[in-house]
Amino acid sequence: MAKVAQDKLEAGTTESAFYEAKIKTAQFYIQRMLPRAKGHAACIQNGVDSMMALDSEHFVF
Numbered sequence: 021m022a023k024v025a026q027d028k029l030e031a032g033t034t035e036s037a038f039y040e041a042k043i044k045t046a047q048f049y050i051q052r053m054l055p056r057a058k059g060h061a062a063c064i065q066n067g068v069d070s071m072m073a074l075d076s077e078h079f080v081f
Contacts, residue, residue, distance in 0.1 A: 022046035 025042035033039060 022043050025039040025046075028039045029036060029043075
């Protein structure tokens with residue numbers, strides 16, 4: 021997405037605001053969203069033992 025947007029901007033598109041937004045969106049995703057993937061992967065790989073150890077009564081408080 022960002023590569024296509026950069027190419028369009030370099031080619032002199034009439035929709036520069038649209039393609040600049042695409043590049044900014046990609047930068048946001050790379051800087052703010054993508055780093056979370058490692059944490060999510062670690063949670064998945066850790067299994068469910070600690071979560072499944074809780075009984076429904078433990079959530080009554």
